[in-house]
Amino acid sequence: MKDFVFHNPTKIIFGKGRISELGSEVRRTSRKVLLVYGRGSIKKNGVYDQVVDSLRTAGIEFVELPGVKPNPVLSKVHEGVELAKKEKVDGIVAVGGGSTIDTSKTIAAGFYYDGDIWDAFVGRYEVKRSLPIYVVLTLSATGSEMNMGAVITNEETKQKYAFVAPTSYPRVSIIDPSVQFSLPRIQTANGAADAISHVMELYFDGTPDVWIEDEISEGIIRAIIRSTDILMNKPDDYDARANLAWSATLALNGVTRTGRSGGDWSCHAIEHSISALYDIAHGSGLAIVTPAWMKYVYKEDIGKFARFAEKVFGVEESDEERAALEGIERLKNWFKSVGLPTSLEDVGISSTEIDKIVDNAAMRTPFGSLKRLEKEDVREILKLCV
Amino acid sequence: MKDFVFHNPTKIIFGKGRISELGSEVRRTSRKVLLVYGRGSIKKNGVYDQVVDSLRTAGIEFVELPGVKPNPVLSKVHEGVELAKKEKVDGIVAVGGGSTIDTSKTIAAGFYYDGDIWDAFVGRYEVKRSLPIYVVLTLSATGSEMNMGAVITNEETKQKYAFVAPTSYPRVSIIDPSVQFSLPRIQTANGAADAISHVMELYFDGTPDVWIEDEISEGIIRAIIRSTDILMNKPDDYDARANLAWSATLALNGVTRTGRSGGDWSCHAIEHSISALYDIAHGSGLAIVTPAWMKYVYKEDIGKFARFAEKVFGVEESDEERAALEGIERLKNWFKSVGLPTSLEDVGISSTEIDKIVDNAAMRTPFGSLKRLEKEDVREILKLCV
Numbered sequence: 057m058k059d060f061v062f063h064n065p066t067k068i069i070f071g072k073g074r075i076s077e078l079g080s081e082v083r084r085t086s087r088k089v090l091l092v093y094g095r096g097s098i099k100k101n102g103v104y105d106q107v108v109d110s111l112r113t114a115g116i117e118f119v120e121l122p123g124v125k126p127n128p129v130l131s132k133v134h135e136g137v138e139l140a141k142k143e144k145v146d147g148i149v150a151v152g153g154g155s156t157i158d159t160s161k162t163i164a165a166g167f168y169y170d171g172d173i174w175d176a177f178v179g180r181y182e183v184k185r186s187l188p189i190y191v192v193l194t195l196s197a198t199g200s201e202m203n204m205g206a207v208i209t210n211e212e213t214k215q216k217y218a219f220v221a222p223t224s225y226p227r228v229s230i231i232d233p234s235v236q237f238s239l240p241r242i243q244t245a246n247g248a249a250d251a252i253s254h255v256m257e258l259y260f261d262g263t264p265d266v267w268i269e270d271e272i273s274e275g276i277i278r279a280i281i282r283s284t285d286i287l288m289n290k291p292d293d294y295d296a297r298a299n300l301a302w303s304a305t306l307a308l309n310g311v312t313r314t315g316r317s318g319g320d321w322s323c324h325a326i327e328h329s330i331s332a333l334y335d336i337a338h339g340s341g342l343a344i345v346t347p348a349w350m351k352y353v354y355k356e357d358i359g360k361f362a363r364f365a366e367k368v369f370g371v372e373e374s375d376e377e378r379a380a381l382e383g384i385e386r387l388k389n390w391f392k393s394v395g396l397p398t399s400l401e402d403v404g405i406s407s408t409e410i411d412k413i414v415d416n417a418a419m420r421t422p423f424g425s426l427k428r429l430e431k432e433d434v435r436e437i438l439k440l441c442v
Numbered sequence: 443m444k445d446f447v448f449h450n451p452t453k454i455i456f457g458k459g460r461i462s463e464l465g466s467e468v469r470r471t472s473r474k475v476l477l478v479y480g481r482g483s484i485k486k487n488g489v490y491d492q493v494v495d496s497l498r499t500a501g502i503e504f505v506e507l508p509g510v511k512p513n514p515v516l517s518k519v520h521e522g523v524e525l526a527k528k529e530k531v532d533g534i535v536a537v538g539g540g541s542t543i544d545t546s547k548t549i550a551a552g553f554y555y556d557g558d559i560w561d562a563f564v565g566r567y568e569v570k571r572s573l574p575i576y577v578v579l580t581l582s583a584t585g586s587e588m589n590m591g592a593v594i595t596n597e598e599t600k601q602k603y604a605f606v607a608p609t610s611y612p613r614v615s616i617i618d619p620s621v622q623f624s625l626p627r628i629q630t631a632n633g634a635a636d637a638i639s640h641v642m643e644l645y646f647d648g649t650p651d652v653w654i655e656d657e658i659s660e661g662i663i664r665a666i667i668r669s670t671d672i673l674m675n676k677p678d679d680y681d682a683r684a685n686l687a688w689s690a691t692l693a694l695n696g697v698t699r700t701g702r703s704g705g706d707w708s709c710h711a712i713e714h715s716i717s718a719l720y721d722i723a724h725g726s727g728l729a730i731v732t733p734a735w736m737k738y739v740y741k742e743d744i745g746k747f748a749r750f751a752e753k754v755f756g757v758e759e760s761d762e763e764r765a766a767l768e769g770i771e772r773l774k775n776w777f778k779s780v781g782l783p784t785s786l787e788d789v790g791i792s793s794t795e796i797d798k799i800v801d802n803a804a805m806r807t808p809f810g811s812l813k814r815l816e817k818e819d820v821r822e823i824l825k826l827c828v
Binding site: 057058059060061062063064065066067068069070071072074264265266267268271272274275276278279282283294295298299302303306311314315 | 443444445446447448449450451452453454455456457458460650651652653654657658660661662664665668669680681684685688689692697700701
């Protein structure tokens, strides 16, 4: 097990009806907030009203930044930073999923930076200060509600990059699983695929002797699969929503990272190149890329891939290679079973586009820790995605 | 799954040689600390020197409170509170295991209270303020390094009670697994039994549909058993020490409590009555009481006990009752295999003492959530411990 520092200060308030506690939490630090959200679903499902009621009751002023879209973009961040500065807010409330939270984290950092906050994504600026961030989660997927990372697409350069900073941890995140009852099935599945991928990126980074982290990682994946299977037929099953939601948060709150080398993150890197160019859902992209990456690299740590097959899918096969391959197939079939795409063709991306994706990924190669991937490795993996 | 709030602000610094970081961490809040420790083992294994070096390098003054003993007592707390007030310290550094940390947490609270801090243990005072607490862990067992609880024995009244307060979370806990290489085998086993019991107290509290928490709980127990088995033969196996240490911390840092009713805690309550009277190691007491409690209550949630048998010990048995009983037997046998006592006789307590233990426990009955235990239930469980 490797050395680590674990320090996650986010307070999680979890349960039905807990959004009403937002205002009193925000009041600990803020009196006027930027209220960031997406494209209106929260006005249909009642979440917007609950948020506004709670803020008003606590005497919190707010200015609104609606319109954050999936695969959130830098131009929206710029708009938010400008608005936050002009309105002199002293906090941010993010109501939504990962896109809204990540946009909010970036605005919160940009508020205290005179240059273009994109600098934080390309290593030209180290974020040391952010506005306090409060979250009301409406889609369990990215884990951003309890971590310090944010992913944003620069539309001009077609770069979908991340930054991390300890000041980006939300102060408080409210997770009411029941607000996710009304999600379209595919969004639930996308969220599940994203959360599973977070666990896998860490699990398969090649660090040996992390028994407790491996146990927790496998347990999280099993719980996600169990919950998602139920939700495909019964989207308003509270316990399934709650187990999926908390599992997705734990998938990337740092616990599964302890003792490891920091994760492989190749699947995320390749997927980011796809969704930077084609605006497909991140979870769908991961469902396409992950099995292909596994097929390409499993020989680097064949015992671990065999273990994954056994622990996650109950594969009983004494030959390690056959077990590993069977596990990859089972994962792919599970993605299919919950309606996720598993090939580029499934999302309407022709194989003639591979060059473009490879070129985008090549802005950052080499990446990956289990197997260090060069540009040509990425091409081979994408060919397995056809 | 039940509603919950999760908020654990403790920073964990984990790894070999990390004690040198203590001083710079302490300096964030404090200039003169009370240095609390036990009965001298840290002077033999080099930990004391590392701590003192780090504090001196950072320019932190310290006054010493040595002599905390296992099953820590209120009189030592009083001594510490008096010394801390007299010396006007502004922080506490606890170097040791649960006894030292819990003594420190209680002193930290007592520093800001004019009455007897025992009031916090019996519900007469709610702790709202504590001195900042820093921990260097030397024995993985209680999880106190990353939670807000403390257990102290009042020698006069023979009450071994707990208090919890959010201000009791250590600011920073440094866990260097290699300092535990020199522990006597029985102390390692006692720590493992305590950590397993923490998971079980929560796991068996009767809350249904906590799939993710159950997965994590079972994974922690498996990792503890795996690590402990190795350490019995190879006490200086770093990875086994590291996995055991981090598992024991996670066992009671709040994650396994999320979504549940708060735990059953009957085994702890009964054990506290034993170790309040006979000064046996807490972990040993739990190894005696836990299988007996399980036998007495398993019919309340037979499916869960069968699941425990399967998931923790790989019991393959379709009849739930037989599986449940087999799991209890396997746990008891595992305790024996690592040298733990499993009967009162094993620790030299005669069955004629049961009345005394029952009377002590009766100061707090009824307790327990899976099965509410009255005084006579405690007697029946103790009879199963003979």
